Amino acid sequence: MKKILAVIDALNYKEEQLDVIAYISDLLKSNLTIVMAEDMDSIPTFIGPDFAAGVPERYYEIVVKACEEKGSIIKNNIEAMRMACQSRNLFCAAQSNRGSTTEEIILESRFAHLVLLEKNLSFPLLFDATPTKFTKNVLVNAQCPVLVISEDMSVVKGVVFTYNGAFSSMYAIKTFAGMFPEIVAKEATVIYVCENGSNTIPHEKLLRECLGCYNRNIFYKTLTGKADTVIQSYLQQKQHYISTFGAYGRSRLSRFFNSSSAENVLRMTKGPLFITHP
Numbered sequence: 001m002k003k004i005l006a007v008i009d010a011l012n013y014k015e016e017q018l019d020v021i022a023y024i025s026d027l028l029k030s031n032l033t034i035v036m037a038e039d040m041d042s043i044p045t046f047i048g049p050d051f052a053a054g055v056p057e058r059y060y061e062i063v064v065k066a067c068e069e070k071g072s073i074i075k076n077n078i079e080a081m082r083m084a085c086q087s088r089n090l091f092c093a094a095q096s097n098r099g100s101t102t103e104e105i106i107l108e109s110r111f112a113h114l115v116l117l118e119k120n121l122s123f124p125l126l127f128d129a130t131p132t133k134f135t136k137n138v139l140v141n142a143q144c145p146v147l148v149i150s151e152d153m154s155v156v157k158g159v160v161f162t163y164n165g166a167f168s169s170m171y172a173i174k175t176f177a178g179m180f181p182e183i184v185a186k187e188a189t190v191i192y193v194c195e196n197g198s199n200t201i202p203h204e205k206l207l208r209e210c211l212g213c214y215n216r217n218i219f220y221k222t223l224t225g226k227a228d229t230v231i232q233s234y235l236q237q238k239q240h241y242i243s244t245f246g247a248y249g250r251s252r253l254s255r256f257f258n259s260s261s262a263e264n265v266l267r268m269t270k271g272p273l274f275i276t277h278p
């Protein structure tokens with residue numbers, strides 16, 4: 001049994017989000033915790049005395065009312081989520097996170113086997129791109145694997161392993177295979193982008209021996225071109241497959257990506273991504 005930490009934006013909760021969470025939880029036979037995360041850091045700025053002293057009273061009252069309405073929506077969403085879990089027989093611990101959200105999630109990831117995170121997860125009053133600052137911070141600092149999901153993620157058909165011979169990419173591959181052997185057994189493909197003009201997959205014999213423990217019919221593909229571009233193009237055809245990546249945003253980042261390239265893949269790829277660090 002694994003512990004899963006699923007993070008949901010408390011203000012923008014929709015019951016459909018539970019579909020993916022329930023699917024992954026069932027695969028892992030997990031001990032599930034759902035965190036209804038709130039961004040509390042931005043609120044004091046808008047309702048504190050310094051802000052009140054600098055704006056007309058009527059505007060201050062509007063902001064206070066908006067914050068109160070937000071609190072009511074969150075309370076209702078948390079209750080709706082609990083009721084939906086009960087109706088689905090989805091057994092989980094539900095908690096509302098009113099602390100410093102990023103830091104709390106990172107701390108809890110230390111004691112989890114997997115974090116489920118939406119690529120577009122952000123919070124009100126924060127104007128963000130995709131992937132959001134919150135998502136990127138969690139990906140860089142999480143202390144367990146992270147599965148970046150989307151609301152329309154259907155039943156997973158298989159996995160695409162991105163590989164370049166480096167320890168970080170192999171670490172992600174082994175971690176995923178150990179956690180989701182059923183998905184690897186369905187269908188698995190290893191993609192390698194040629195580096196330095198070489199078409200030879202590094203340590204291919206050892207790689208095949210390792211993955212052969214999970215599936216004897218894995219496909220191996222060699223791609224040519226700029227890594228992030230050709231990987232994005234390939235993954236556009238694999239929206240129902242989970243893709244693995246190693247070391248997002250770390251100093252020991254795999255040679256496939258510099259930080260901007262990894263972000264491009266995360267932004268453009270519609271399918272789920274499994275990201276972890278050595």
